[in-house]
Amino acid sequence: MVSLVGTRYCLAHPVEVSRLFGVDVLLGTLLRPRKTLLARAADKLSRRYLPMFGAVGDAYRLSALFELRVARIYEHMAERFEDIVPACQLFKTLQAEEEEHARVMNICLHAVKMSPSIRYVPSVRDPAIRQQMRTLRDVQRRADSMSLDEALRITEEVERGEVNVIFDKLLNQIDRPEAHMLRERLREAGFHADIVPQQIWALRERLAELGLKAA
Numbered sequence: 001m002v003s004l005v006g007t008r009y010c011l012a013h014p015v016e017v018s019r020l021f022g023v024d025v026l027l028g029t030l031l032r033p034r035k036t037l038l039a040r041a042a043d044k045l046s047r048r049y050l051p052m053f054g055a056v057g058d059a060y061r062l063s064a065l066f067e068l069r070v071a072r073i074y075e076h077m078a079e080r081f082e083d084i085v086p087a088c089q090l091f092k093t094l095q096a097e098e099e100e101h102a103r104v105m106n107i108c109l110h111a112v113k114m115s116p117s118i119r120y121v122p123s124v125r126d127p128a129i130r131q132q133m134r135t136l137r138d139v140q141r142r143a144d145s146m147s148l149d150e151a152l153r154i155t156e157e158v159e160r161g162e163v164n165v166i167f168d169k170l171l172n173q174i175d176r177p178e179a180h181m182l183r184e185r186l187r188e189a190g191f192h193a194d195i196v197p198q199q200i201w202a203l204r205e206r207l208a209e210l211g212l213k214a215a
Contacts, residue, residue: 001037002096003010004104004185005029020178038103041178045110050185052112059121062129062189063170064105069136071098074156076143076210077151087148088207094155098191100141101167104182111176120169152200159196 008130010017010029019040029037049055052159071094090200112118121128139154146154171186187193 002093002100003033003038003099004182004189005037007033009185014183020181036100036103038100038107042103042110044104045107046166049110051109051113055121055123056112056114056118057109058123060105060109060170062122062124063166064102064109066136066166067098067102067105067139067208070103070158071095073136073140073143074098074155076140077155079142080146080151081148084148084207086203086210087152091151091155092201096194098135099158103165104171104186107178107182108171108174111178112174113176115175117173117175120173122166122170122204128162129166136163152203156197156200159192164192 007030010026014114017037021037022044025037025040025044025108028035028040052060074095075089078088078095081087081091124130124133136158139158171183176179
């Protein structure tokens with residue numbers, strides 16, 4: 001399973017992970033890695049602490065929902081192209097990564113505190129946000145009937161679009177150790193807006209080698 005904070009990182013940084021998320025989360029991840037560390041951390045925080053209320057809390061919920069909708073789009077695309085193994089693998093990887101991003105937002109939902117740094121508060125009432133919601137709904141409806149070429153083109157558009165901008169802004173305005181570590185892990189993993197186009201280019205090259213077309 002793709003995880004932002006995987007077992008290798010946990011083994012290399014056990015003190016940091018334990019300090020930020022607890023020894024129980026660390027050991028659970030190492031002993032039962034089928035559930036990611038961020039999934040365990042998000043579950044633990046939701047049991048222990050109330051989520052941020054009001055418009056700020058709604059903003060982090062909104063971002064998590066966006067990430068999950070994108071994950072569902074990639075899930076549909078993986079099913080659509082299950083016979084084209086390299087494409088299916090790419091979409092499954094992207095699905096897992098978007099699910100991890102949603103977990104990051106759920107952690108932020110419980111970690112965020114009111115402070116002068118909280119200046120970006122997107123709302124479902126914002127015209128741009130409403131348009132983004134309509135766009136993602138439309139893409140999800142069409143995912144099962146897309147050609148691979150169209151699916152790859154739309155994937156690049158999504159990864160360069162507003163969803164990742166919202167995610168980055170919301171994460172970057174939280175001044176807590178957990179958020180700092182997650183920002184560093186995302187930076188090390190590479191930003192989707194840069195990495196995904198490279199992955200798509202490599203996939204097209206691979207398909208050409210196999211004599212297949214992304215049509």
